[in-house]
Amino acid sequence: MNLFIDAFAWIFDPANWVAGAQSPLPIQDRLAEHLLYTFVAVLIAALIALPLGFYIGHTGKGRQFVISFTGGMRALPTLGVLFFLTMVLGYSMVSTTANFLGTMIALVLLAIPSILAGAYSGLESVDRQTIDSARASGMTELQILVKVEIPLSLPLIVGGLRSGVLQVIATVVIASYVGLGGLGRIIASGIGLNDYNRILGGAILITALALLVDGVFAVIQRLTATPGVGGPADTGRSAVRRQAQRQPATVGTPNQERE
Amino acid sequence: MNWLISNFDLVVGLTVNHIRLSVVPIIVGFVVAVPLARIAVTGRTARAVIITSTSLLYTIPSLPLFVILPAIIGTKVLSDINLIVALSIYAVAIMVRAAADAFTSVPVDVKQASLAMGYSRWQQFWRVEFPLAGPVLLAGMRVVSVSTIALVSVGVLIGSQNLGYLFTNGKQRNILEEVATGIVASLLIALVFDLILVLLGRLLLPWNRKNGSRSAQADSVRLPITVGDVG
Known part of the structure; x- marks a missing residue:
């Protein structure tokens, strides 16, 4: 456990938080970069994936395509995709721009499947009778989507965002390990310097960040559940869903989350 | 194709090692997750504890997990064992969730019928629950296999020799073909493993061929990341 005590000592060493410290320090700058990249990538991915997911979930069209797309993305080695994109872009622009742009494209591509799956499976999980009665009471398709389907499926939509964010x-x-800013730089420089306190300190920081963000999303998922309709934890609800014609869909893509 | 032809031996060697590193976590994932999941479906508390803890482990990004493990299990930082243990943890995390869904999918009346016919709990598990859970277990294993193989390449960052080497080396030397070869080889391994699993499913679960569309079962596997304590 000594190793962990030393690593925590490294994390809480004020010298590592002083502005202007030697790269990859100070820690807060790397943390800010990490969060900024994540935010931008997820925002772009959500702008693409949510409308598409709503369309697929509402109409039921293109479902098979999304399932195979998601499955295919899962098999891609993230590290390879990252390098491939930055190298291809590097042929036509300066390397720093290519690295940044290539990484962003890779991040967006990797975040899309989870968000897409969350959106369409969320919409599919809405009780068909509820939608039919909304239609029967005179709602337009757009009203059904905005006033019935999206509010009822918010926990699953947020779930898709949650796995997308964690994956990013x-x-x-990985991206910061190979040159971009972010917390991975700390591990990379630790391995370079053969300084295990720094390696472990960086790893603990990233783990804490991931768990914290995951926890925040877990709370949001709870808060967005419609009372009475129940979230996925509601057994009565899941019994209804099991009898529904359409299957609940895969949300999240494990390998991408990992890398 | 020039690069590939002149470096074919390297690619084959790395591919073999990549497979070697993937197989153990995939098997460990199955062997550890199935009993854990069977315990998880016995009650609300067991389920909450097991599913929540495995999904928390799953939340840890791969590179940090690779370098944290030496501090816990006492290996060297650049040892392949870190990679294998980390990938096994992820495999268990995915599979526990899938296997819990698989056991939940076994109809209660069938289980009750088997008890009424005089099966012991042990017989009931091996002769009724396990085979009936088979299709969903298989779908979970396919996810585990694909994601493990894709993840192995990150191990190159902690010095493991696998197809990920083609990514870092190709990037350093600016050979796009080398990186592309690595991606294609990794996809091919994933494809072959998936085919093997599907064939195993055909052999071991012959009753599954008629009624089940495989994609529908794959759908029912939900992944631990969305689970948390929410569902």
């Missing part, structure tokens, strides 16, 4: 946080670690 994990991928930024």
Whole structure:
């Protein structure tokens, strides 16, 4: 356990938080970069994936395509995709721009499947009778989507965002390891300096960040559940869903989350 | 194709090692997760504890986990064992969730019928629950296999020799073909493993061929990341 005590001592060493410290310090700058990359990538991915997911979930069209797309993305090695994109872009622009842009494209691509799956499976989980009665009471398709389907499926939509965010946080670690800013730089420089306190300190910081963000999203998922309708934890609800014609769909893509 | 032809031996060697590193976590994932999941479905508390703890482990990004493990299990930082243990943890995390869903999917009346016919709990598990959970277990294993193989390449950052080497080396030397070869080889391994699993499923679960569309079962596997304590 001594190793952990030393690593925590490294994390809480004020010298590592002083502005202007030697790269990859100070810690707060790397943390800010990490969060910024994650935020931008997830925002772009959500702008693409949410409308598409709502369309697929509402109409039921293109579902098979999304399932195979998500499955295919899962098999891609993130590290390879990251390098491939930055190298291809590097042929036509300065390397720093190519690294940044290539990484961003990779992050967005990796975040899209989870967010997409969350959106369409969320919409599919809404009770068909509820939608039919909304239609019967004169709502337009757009009203059904905005006033019935999206509010009822918010926990699953947020769930998709949650796995997308975690996956991007994990991928930024790899991206920063290979040159971009972010917390992964701390591990990289620790390995370079053969300084295990720094390696472990960086790893603990990233883990804490991931768990914290996961916890925040867990709370949001709870808060967005419609009272009475119940979230996924509601047994009565899941019994209804099990009898529904359409299957609940895969949310999240494990390998991408990891990297 | 020039690069590939002149470095074919390297690619084959790395591919073999990549497979070697993937197989153990995939098997460990199954062997550890199935009993854990069976315990998890016995009650609300067991389920909450087991599913929540494995999904928390799953939340830890891979590179940090690779370098934290030496401090816990006492290995060297650059040892392959870190990679294998970390990938096994992820495999268990995915599989526990999938296997819990698989056991939940076994109809209660079938289980009751088997008890009424005089099966012991042990017989009931091996002859009724386990086979009936098979299709969903298989779907979970396919997810585990694909994600493990894709993840192995990150191990190159902690010195493991696998297809990830083609990514770092290709980037350093600016050979796009080398990086592309690594991606394609990794995808091919994943594809072959998936085919093997599907064939195993055909052999071991012959009753599954008629009624089940495989994609529908794959759908029912939900992944631990969205689970948390929410569902």
